[in-house]
Amino acid sequence: MGSAAVDSALLVSVENVSFSYGRGLVLEDVTLPIFRGDFLAVLGPNGSGKTTLIKTILGVLKPSRGSVKIMGQPVSAFKAWERIGYVPQKATHFDPLFPASVREVVAMGLLASRRPFHRTTRDEAEEIARILALVGLDKEARSPVGRLSGGQQQRVFIARALLLAPHLLVLDEPTTGVDAGMEEQFYDLLSALNIGRGITIVLVTHDIGIANRHITKVACLGRKLVYHGTHEEFCRSAALRDMIAGGHHLISHRH
Numbered sequence: 001m002g003s004a005a006v007d008s009a010l011l012v013s014v015e016n017v018s019f020s021y022g023r024g025l026v027l028e029d030v031t032l033p034i035f036r037g038d039f040l041a042v043l044g045p046n047g048s049g050k051t052t053l054i055k056t057i058l059g060v061l062k063p064s065r066g067s068v069k070i071m072g073q074p075v076s077a078f079k080a081w082e083r084i085g086y087v088p089q090k091a092t093h094f095d096p097l098f099p100a101s102v103r104e105v106v107a108m109g110l111l112a113s114r115r116p117f118h119r120t121t122r123d124e125a126e127e128i129a130r131i132l133a134l135v136g137l138d139k140e141a142r143s144p145v146g147r148l149s150g151g152q153q154q155r156v157f158i159a160r161a162l163l164l165a166p167h168l169l170v171l172d173e174p175t176t177g178v179d180a181g182m183e184e185q186f187y188d189l190l191s192a193l194n195i196g197r198g199i200t201i202v203l204v205t206h207d208i209g210i211a212n213r214h215i216t217k218v219a220c221l222g223r224k225l226v227y228h229g230t231h232e233e234f235c236r237s238a239a240l241r242d243m244i245a246g247g248h249h250l251i252s253h254r255h
Contacts, residue, residue, distance in 0.1 A: 012070055014033070014057065018063060019056060019061060019063050027224075028223050032225060032228060040216070041204075041218050048222050070084070088172050105157075106128055106156060107120055135155040188214070218231055
């Protein structure tokens, strides 16, 4: 494969990134390529730098050293943020009295790409309905978002991120507050988006037990990048054995 083909497949390039909040390094010399079509789990215990890494990729934090590029552009010059979907931590923590319907929250995803006070067009309304059906919330479109379960609220935020057809979907601790019984359905949905729509997914978690049959690649952080490779190789790696020895959950087997 030629270099041009390799470059076209590289969606995000993190090169030799270090970051400090002022009291020691949180990230140290991290190099991590993310390719189109990856379903990447970013693993590590609390305080390992996972969320900090995501914030540097999204341009929220500027590395102390190193560089980040998205679609070949330095993150500081990148403008097409509508192509990056982001579901942050605590996205499901809605006040039960929050005065917005599921459809209205999803429609907020259009704000990044249109003029203020622009009314939703018929095509946009049809796309919202289609996305809600895709994530299994078409029957809840008019329901107050604050009354949904944690798992349903997470789907609302995924639907909002999907509305602009992103190339990359980043989820930070996505199952926090989600009922354990809904987790498998949630990961099935992400897998369908990854395989069926070609959306690259980066899933951040401290629980290695979620790295199930859908994950294709794993990046394991402990301030430094201690592992990056395929899911299968991770299952046999010293990085996994070290995490288990540290008291973290066992990774689940592929079916």
